Structure formats: C-alpha cells, structure tokens
Amino acid sequence: MAAARITAGSTPDDHIDETRFPDVKTTLNLFGIHRRTVGGDWSYPLHEHPQYEINYLLKGRQSMMVNGIAYEQQAGDLLLLRPGDVHASRSGDGEPFEYFCMHFDVDDRLFLSLLGRMEQVLFPASSAMTLKIMPVLHKMLEFASEADSRSVAFRMRLQSAVFELFGQLWDAISDETLQPAQSYGKVELAHEIASRLRSTASQTFSQEGTNEHRTGLREIAGGLGISVSYCNRVFSEVYGMPPRAYWSELLLHESKQLLADARYSIQAIAAILGYKDIAHFSRQFKRWTGLSPSDYRKGIERRDG
Template sequence: MMAATFIPPILGQCISEAIVPDVKTTINLFGMHLRKVSGEWDYPVHTHPQYEINYVLEGEQLFIVNDRHYIQQAGALMFLQPGASHASKSGNGKPFTYFCLHFDIDDRMFLSLLSRLDSVLFGANSNVVQQLRPALNKVIEMSSQLAEHSAAKLTERMRLQSAVFELFGQLWEALSAEADLHSAVSYEKVQLAHQIRNKLQGLIYQQFKQDAAALNQHYGIDDIAAELGISVSHCNRVFRQVFEISPRVFLSSEMLHEAKVLLNDPQMSISQISAILGYRDISHFSRQFKRWYGASPSEYRRSNEEKNITAAAMDEKKS
C-alpha cells in the first residue's frame, strides 16, 4: 500500500508535472497452502468471509458449492464468493493435489467486478485459466519455497507479494473479459468512472496548494462533470455503479487518508498538516476530520501513538 501524501512545490517553480493516480490497493491473503491428499479426503461443509481460489494440480476434486456439484479436473480452477457454503472431496476416490488461497481486497472497482461474476468453475482450457496459469504457477512455486523455510528473508516475502500482485493483475484482466465488462457500454462506463476518480484525486492535490474553502466554492463535482461533457447526475450515477460510493464520499475518504498519513508523522504539527491540506485554520481542519473519523486529529494521533507503544512492547517481550 502506497501513500501519496506529499508537500507540493511552490507554485511557479514547477515547469511540467505528470501525476500518477494513487496506488492504495491492499490484498490480504489467508491460509494459502499447497496440499496433496488421499482418496479418502473429505472436507466438511463450511463458509468463510473471504474469497477463495482453489486450483487442482493433479487428480480430480469434487466441489459442492451451495448444494451444486462441480467436478474439478487437473488444471481447473474454482472461484468462490464470500459466504458460499462449500465442501470438497476426491472426485474419483484417488489422491489429488490442490492449491488454495483465501483473500480479500479493498479496491472498490475490483470488488464491483467480483460481485458481478456468475461462474464458479473454470476449466483447464478456459481463457481465464490459460491467462492466469503462468502467474498462478509462479505464486505456487514461491509460496512452496517459503513454506519450507520458516525464517524466510524479507526479500523473499516481498518477491512473493510482487508475484501475488502480478497474479491479481492477470485475474482482473481475465475476469473482466469473463464478466463481459469489455462490451461497448460497460467498458465506457468503467473508463468514465476512472476519469472521474483521477480528476477527484487531482482536486486533492490542488487542495494542497490552495485554500480549501475557496476551492470548494469554485471547483468541484459540477466542474468535473462539465469538463467531461456529462450531467452531474450521470457523473454521480456512473461513479456509484463502478465504485459503489458517490464521488463526494470518495473525495472525503481520500482526504481522510491523506490526513491520517500526515498525522502518523510525529515530526509534523497539526497546524502544519492543516496548512498542507489547504484548510484556512486548524479549527476548520479539526472539525472536518472529526466529522470524517469520529475523533479529533489530536485524539487520532494519541491513539495511534498508544498502539505503536503497545506493539513495540509486545515485540520486545517476544524477543
């Protein structure tokens, strides 16, 4: 996860500028494992709150998802939604080998795509599996190597994380085509929503350089819609369809994120942070932050410091 908060150059000093949209996607993996099981393997019905990818390398698995039966041959992939009731066992009474990972992701566009996915089983020759296979095999190989070494080096863990992000990049491409997002209308909506998001992020950067109150009065959602040649209602509707929140809520969440990143730096005073974020005074910033977060900037900073102290004490006990 990358934080993009920065202090911009003084106006007039910058000759040219290219701003890349923030990268804030977080992927959490749970219980990733490679397992070979006997023909008597029989995993009971269960649910979990994460997505699941299950990939058979050798043999055959019988998967039961929401009372429907699927035969998963070698090379096939199962994709399960959170909360799906499922069980599994050998499909032919013989041993089989499978790789499984549970995950959640905080990217709203990715979640919107996953929620529209109807398919559960993707065969070995499907476009989805063919596109995913190289990245998936890389993750399987690297995770197996890490599992064999309990004291894995940081560089090895980081390489695995890099491979996981590569896998999810391929997953996005593969599932987008599967969900028919690239039809003319749907693809245009996704592209338009991205344009709106990029302009909203640009609005935040400009807010670092100008007075927030003046900026809100002279440039906002209405102006973004006008620049894109669409109505404000259409702007709000398309953005909500793709990201499942309104542009205004997105803008507030982005500003809250930037404020929290700055507050996590103990070297910066709240007054300095208020000025960097473009607020006319510290009281205005404090009121807005409390409206977003439910606590004042000083309360947030104090709570964060206490968490860090507690975590450091726990680490010291372990060592």
C-alpha cells in the same frame, strides 16, 4: 499489444533486426495488504472503500455480506469486491479462520473497465478464475516470510507479483461469460472522473489549505462536456458512492498516511489537507473513524513501538 518486429530495410536506420515493445505508463496503488488469522467470535462491521478488494480464504469458513447479499466462503474461495461495495465479514461457523486480503487501485482504463463490467462476487476454489490466479496469490503469500518487508527490493517484487496477478485476472475474466453491470462508456467516464478527482486532491494537498474541501467537480464536469448532475449519477452507478464520498475517502487515506509520519504535527496536517483549523479537521476525522487524530496516532505508535 504484441511486440513489433522490424527487419532490415524497413526503417530509415536500416536495422538488421529489432523488436519493439509497447510503452507502459501505469500507476499502481496497493492498500491494506495482510494475511490474518482471527478467532471464531471476530467480525468486521459494514464498511466500503474506493478501491477493489481481493479476499482469499486460506483456512476455515468466512461469511461475507456484500450489498445486502450473504456469501459463504470456503477455504480456497475468492471474493472480488468492487469500489463502493458495502460489506461486512465474520466467521462462517463460529470457528477461527485465516484469510489474505489486498486493496488496489490502478489507472489502466481498459483493465478497470473489464473489472467494472463484472457482477460475480464469489469465485469458488474450483472456478476458472480462482485456479488461474491462485499460483500468484500463493507467491505473494511467500513474501510474508521475508526478513525486511520494508526494503525497496521487497516492494519491487510485490509490485511485480501484483502485475502478474492482473495479467491472470485479465485472461480469466475475458474467458468468463459475465453479464455487464454498466455500459463500457459509463465505466470509462466514471474512471476518468475518479482520475481527475485524485489529481485535484493531489493539488489540494500540495497547496496547504488554499482549496478547502473543493472537489472541483464542476470544473471536472465542464472539462468532460457533461453536467454536474450527470457526472454525479454516472460516478455513483459505477462506484456505488457519489463523487463527494469518494473525495472523503481520499482525504481519509491521506490523513492516515500523514498521521503515521511523526514529522508532521496535527495542526500542519490539518493545513495540508485544506481544513480551516485543527478543530475542524479533528471533528471530521473522528466522524470518519471514531477516533481523534491524536488517539489514532497514539494507536500507531503503540502498534509500531
């Protein structure tokens, strides 16, 4: 939306000159941003998550399996993964490699709808997409040398760079000839369902156990004027996972955030997340991660200590 210019006499206030900009209200969530060098025998097992992922290879070769299809990534190549894409990675030639990775979730519906219509996963270093966003990616990589990465100033600069990245992504994708993966209406509907699931999760977390494992999917479907079965089907088509699996991802993310905060006991965390007791929470967390909540917390303490 272009800024609107208002000249003298065009408003009741009779401004001499005024330029108005559009209102902006956007929530951005960034997860697991890291730059990593790994050995030739390193691998990451099959997994999925409810966020988009950008994986940019800096050095070496990486072999990425995405939804059963193998992609061979060379230095400078970019991978863009959608929510629900099942993927695994390893060295492409048995030698060390270096990559930059970020996961993101943003509530701009038009931007998400554009991303959701993409089918392409691998963008070579010479592609218009990669050339468009590469300068911003390198700007983000320069932040790694900053002394205090936890400062407010650092977080603001990082968010600024990410929004610049989104702007370049929008331009690049709009210019590409991309085959739609789903209809625009279905993508919009799925993102609205995801937004309402996140809202319900936030309310559940704040009520300390009053809505144990209640996704509110029936209420969400009713509010949107659709059946629960259609709600499940559309969401699964776009996100590659049913709403309940997405809900579990939200619970897991919140669990990890709370376990990283030493102020909360594991019993208190179980109550906040809506589990009837600590044993129930511990079993579920171990099913998700392979670790008990206490072992996961000890791992954080060793890493940060």
